[in-house]
Amino acid sequence: MINIRRIDLRMAEQRKYEVIKKLVDENGNKDRAALTLGITKRQVNRLIRSYKEKGKAAFIHGNRGRKPSTTTPEQIRQDVLDLYRNKYYDTNFVHFTELLRNKEKIKLSVSCVTGILESENILSPKVTKQKKKRIKRQLEEEKKAAKDKKEADKIQENLVSVEDAHSRRPRCAYFGEMEQMDASPYEWFGGFKSSLHIAVDDATGRITGAWFDREETLSGYYHIFHQILTRYGIPYSFFTDRRTVFVYKKKKAPDIGEDTCTQFAYACRQLGTKIEYSSVPQAKGRVERMFQTLQSRLPVELRLAGITEIEAANEFLDSYINEFNARFALPVNGIKSVFEKQPSEEKINLILSVLTQRTVDSGHCIQFQKKHYRMLDGKSRQVHYRKGTKVMVIQAYDGGLYCCVNDKDIYALEEIPVRAEKSKEFDIETGKKEPKKRYIPPMDHPWRSKAFWKFVKMQEHHWDDMSDLPA
Secondary structure, eight states, X not given: OOOOOOOOOOHHHHHXXXXXXXXXXXXXXXXXXXXXXXXXHHHHHHHXXXXXXXXXXXXXXXXXXXXXXXXXXXXXXXXXXXXXXXXXXXXXXXXXXXXXXXXXXXXXXXXXXXXXXXXXXOOOTTOOHHHHHHHHHHHHHHHHHOSSHHHHHHHHTTOOOOOOOOOOOOOOSSXXXXXXXXXXXXXXXXXXXXXXXXXXXXXXXXXXXXXXXXXXXXXXXXXXXXXXXXXXXXXXXXXXXXXXXXXXXXXXXXXXXXXXBOHHHHHHHHHTOEEEEOSXXXXXXXXXXXXXXXXXXXXXXXXXXXXXXXXXXXXXXXXXXXXXXXXXSOOGGGSOBOOBOOOOHHHHHXXXXXXXXXXXOTXXXXXXXXXXXXXXXXXXXXXXXXXXXXXEEEEOTTSOEEEEETTTEEEEEEEOOXXXXXXXXXXXXXXXXXOOOOOOOOTTSGGGSHHHHHHHHHHHHTGGGOTXXXX
C-alpha cells in the first residue's frame, strides 16, 4: 500500500505551482510566466527543474517548520509568563521589562515581552482603547470558534479596562511656576488603603514632594510642602482641588471670601506663594496622570521591598522618587527655575504650624492630645490665667508646642508628667540646676504680626467650619 503524503501550500506557493504546472503541461511561454510571477526567466527554469524532480513539494519554502535563530527559547517564554502571573502582576509591560532586566537578569525588548504576554491574552494595565477594541474583536471570533464555554470565558478574563485620558494643555514655561498637588487613596501596600500625597511640577513633570498618610490630611500636605521648601525653595504657585485643607466655605455664606483662609493657605501667604483651586480633575491633569503611572508601578516596588508599614513606605519614597524622576521627568537643567531662595529651617518649622483652640482649666493649665501642659515665659517661669481663658495652641512642624493668649502674648508649653521623676524628700539633689531658657519667637516673627492675629481671630470665629483642623 502506497502512503501518499498530503502537501498543503500557502497562497503564494499555490499560485507558483499552478503557473509552472500549466507552463510544463502546455509547453507555454516562459517569458509570460516570468512576468506573471514577477520573477526572472532563469528562476522560472529553476522552478521547472524542481517541479519535474519533486512535484508539488518543490514549491514549499525551505524555511518552513524551522524556528528563526532569534526565537526566544521556550523556557524563557515560560519564565516570563510565570513571573508576570505570580510575582509582577498588575505591572505595565515597560516596567515589567525593566524588572526582568534588573532583578531577574532576563534581557528582552519591550516588544518581545509584549508579544509573549499577549499571545496568552494578557493585556497591559495601560493598554490603549484602540488596541483593546482590536483584541476584543479577536476574542469574540475565538469565542465563536471555541470548543466549549469554559475556554471562551478563560480568554475573556484577561481583558482589563482602562480610563479615558484627560485632555492636554500646554506645560508651564518655568520650573517652580506651578506645583500641582493632590492625594490618592489606594491599596499601595499592606492590604489596607492609605493616601499618597504628591506635588508634581507642571513644567518638568518632576515629583517634588511625596508622603504617605492614613488619610488625606493637612499633615500630609505640610510634609510635601516641607520637602519642596528644603530641596528646591519657595514655589511661585500651587494648584489644588477644593479640599477644606486648602479652602472652605463658611456656613450660610453665598461665596468663598478672603476670610475663609485655611492654615495651609495662610502658610502659603506668609511665604508669598499663590494657591489656586479647581473642582475639575482635568484642570490638574498632570498630577492625575501621575497617579495612574504610580498606581501601576509603586505598589509592585513596595511589595517586592517587603514594605507593610507607613513609616517604612515614607523612607522608601526618598530613593524611589529620585529614580522615578530620573526615568520620567524632563531634565531640570534645560528649564529656567523660578523657585525663590530656600528659607531657614527655623522659619519653615514655625510657618508650617497647626493651630488648635483650647481653654485654661482650674489648674492654670491646658489639655492637648490627652496631656496637660503649663505655659512658660522666656525665663521658664510659669504664667497663670483665669479658668476659661481661650488660648490658641500652636504646634510647630517639628512638634514643638507654643500658645498665644489675648492676641499679643506667646508662651512655650511644657508637659506636666503624671508622676514626678524625683522626690524632694527622698532623692538627694547633687546640685541645683538653673531653669533652661525657653525659646519664644522674636518680635519680628510672623506670629507677632497683625495679619497673624487677624488669622487667629478668624480661626476662633469660624472654628466649627474648619473641618481640616484636628479635634
